Amino acid sequence: MAPILMSGNEAIARGAWEAGVAVGVGYPGTPSTEVLENLVGYESVLCEWAPNEKVAAEVAGGVSFGGRRALVTMKHVGLNVAADPLFTQAYTGVTGGLVYLVADDPGMHSSQNEQDTRNLAAAAHVPVFEPSDSQEALEFMREAFTVSERFDVPVIVRMTTRVSHAKSLVDVGERSEVPPVPYAKNTQKYVMMPGMARLRRVDLDARLATLTEYARECPANRVEMRDPSLGIVTSGISYQYVREALPEASILKLGFTHPLSDDLILDFTSRVERVAVAEELGPYLSLRLQVLGVEQVETGLPAIGELSPVTIGRAFGSVVPPVRATIPDLPPRPPLLCPGCPHRGVFHALGKMHAVVTGDIGCYTLAALAPLKAMDSCVCMGASIGMSHGAALAGVDSGPVVAVIGDSTFAHSGMTGLLHMAYSRSAGTVVVLDNRTTAMTGHQGNPVSGVAIGGGAAPAVDLEALARALGAGAVRTVDPHDLAATLEVLKEEAAADHLSVVIAKAPCALITRDHKDPYAVDEEACTKCGACVRLGCPAISRDENGRAVIDTSLCVGCAQCVQVCRFDAIVQVGPSCDFGGAS
Numbered sequence: 001m002a003p004i005l006m007s008g009n010e011a012i013a014r015g016a017w018e019a020g021v022a023v024g025v026g027y028p029g030t031p032s033t034e035v036l037e038n039l040v041g042y043e044s045v046l047c048e049w050a051p052n053e054k055v056a057a058e059v060a061g062g063v064s065f066g067g068r069r070a071l072v073t074m075k076h077v078g079l080n081v082a083a084d085p086l087f088t089q090a091y092t093g094v095t096g097g098l099v100y101l102v103a104d105d106p107g108m109h110s111s112q113n114e115q116d117t118r119n120l121a122a123a124a125h126v127p128v129f130e131p132s133d134s135q136e137a138l139e140f141m142r143e144a145f146t147v148s149e150r151f152d153v154p155v156i157v158r159m160t161t162r163v164s165h166a167k168s169l170v171d172v173g174e175r176s177e178v179p180p181v182p183y184a185k186n187t188q189k190y191v192m193m194p195g196m197a198r199l200r201r202v203d204l205d206a207r208l209a210t211l212t213e214y215a216r217e218c219p220a221n222r223v224e225m226r227d228p229s230l231g232i233v234t235s236g237i238s239y240q241y242v243r244e245a246l247p248e249a250s251i252l253k254l255g256f257t258h259p260l261s262d263d264l265i266l267d268f269t270s271r272v273e274r275v276a277v278a279e280e281l282g283p284y285l286s287l288r289l290q291v292l293g294v295e296q297v298e299t300g301l302p303a304i305g306e307l308s309p310v311t312i313g314r315a316f317g318s319v320v321p322p323v324r325a326t327i328p329d330l331p332p333r334p335p336l337l338c339p340g341c342p343h344r345g346v347f348h349a350l351g352k353m354h355a356v357v358t359g360d361i362g363c364y365t366l367a368a369l370a371p372l373k374a375m376d377s378c379v380c381m382g383a384s385i386g387m388s389h390g391a392a393l394a395g396v397d398s399g400p401v402v403a404v405i406g407d408s409t410f411a412h413s414g415m416t417g418l419l420h421m422a423y424s425r426s427a428g429t430v431v432v433l434d435n436r437t438t439a440m441t442g443h444q445g446n447p448v449s450g451v452a453i454g455g456g457a458a459p460a461v462d463l464e465a466l467a468r469a470l471g472a473g474a475v476r477t478v479d480p481h482d483l484a485a486t487l488e489v490l491k492e493e494a495a496a497d498h499l500s501v502v503i504a505k506a507p508c509a510l511i512t513r514d515h516k517d518p519y520a521v522d523e524e525a526c527t528k529c530g531a532c533v534r535l536g537c538p539a540i541s542r543d544e545n546g547r548a549v550i551d552t553s554l555c556v557g558c559a560q561c562v563q564v565c566r567f568d569a570i571v572q573v574g575p576s577c578d579f580g581g582a583s
């Protein structure tokens, strides 16, 4: 078959399928999301979105325990959530192959922090493969399943944004059907009480020792000898940058980065005159070289953000022209909530209340930016609820303290925070933004929306009943497009002496087809007060005279702006594009 152009994530899915994976499970998160979205298209694989990465890792662990191969997918911060099962799965080991696909995001294109998954993997004593292109993504994924079963350990395949999303040619293969391992009870291996865990801890060290021998011979690690005056130790996307910037350099290209083979490193470094490490984030490889006493060239390469051929070339005095020229003087275009986004109505109200808003992660985090400026904190998924309780305990009283959390995030890790507030007799207010989807990462279904992976129907939890069951004293559902009603309910609940959950329920403007005719500004009536502009709708701007204008091609007719205009200057007009046609 001719090679196929594939993104790294598409190749990962293909590799897992070829490896005979039976189940794929994960939680969305850029840059990992497309792996499962692609895997679901293959036959003979069952795929599921889990409510969070811990559940996903446990489901995958169960599949492995049950004798089949399983892939679990997540972004780097997801591994923090899944760390609890992972650290002990390293002890139990596997029955069917168990592979974690973890995608790091150097440079934080879509993340709240930078993490180098290799460091967490090393702490968990779990082996790591690191592809540097789509072909390797496929091949390493296949090999990862083999290694998992051969060495009785879960394996991490670590991607980074550029490897996940860049496309390159891939030679694909066929699926190997892997027969299930019949279930056999084995409490010594799978029940990690201290007595058994102590034995498995020792066994894990023995498994790591054999993995270190494997690292010496692993085909994913290779030496490319060229000019011996400079030898670079590198991995992942940094390898591609080094090849481009320093085509003559000798390279130790590591595709299997935990555990490292000291022999391999020392063998390579003894064959070159000067040694340097090129790695994103870290320090990981360079620390190992330090431990081994290998003197390294001081490159000045940053440990923060992404590298590039340009930065690597610069570090070694080689000039690499930037791929893309930057256009000077482009006006800044900060991200905004979409036209017709239901979240806007809630933040408009919270702004009016001068609330202290502990926020969370999702599209709605954009409400922290101008002009809404209605969010005071955003740390990690689920943090909004615990933080609102903590802020109240600290006595914050510059305004009512309100937690705001999306529906997917509430299912991910918000529920326990609410349970804690109820248990602690909190009288706080939690707003769940139920837009019927996980919008931020591309509209995946979740347990609240009632949409399964692949788009089919799934059971949807009754949010009101759930909030009551978790201990909320009052649960009220509002339409966030109705600004007055939303403000009234939020004011009442923030002042009330009980724990309340306000569910702001209206579908994401990008999934509903229920768009109404657009609105326009009546120039005569507009007083230039700017109330509509302060909603931060991308369809609304000011003309050169300061009057509001609505771009009818962007407006979806949500009518939020109509409600803030005190001068009746915003009027509904006909369809923005009337192409006529047969009646």
Ligand SMILES: Cc1ncc(C[n+]2csc(CCOP(=O)(O)OP(=O)(O)O)c2C)c(N)n1
Residues within 6 Å of the ligand: 027, 028, 029, 030, 075, 077, 078, 081, 111, 112, 361, 362, 363, 364, 381, 405, 406, 407, 408, 409, 410, 433, 435, 437, 438, 439, 440, 441
């Ligand atoms: C632990 C973790 N997993 C995944 C992500 C990626 N992520 C950011 S927000 C989000 C979900 C947002 O969905 P929702 O709460 O429904 O809000 P919406 O975007 O729909 O407004 C996800 C999956 C993350 N930041 N952290």
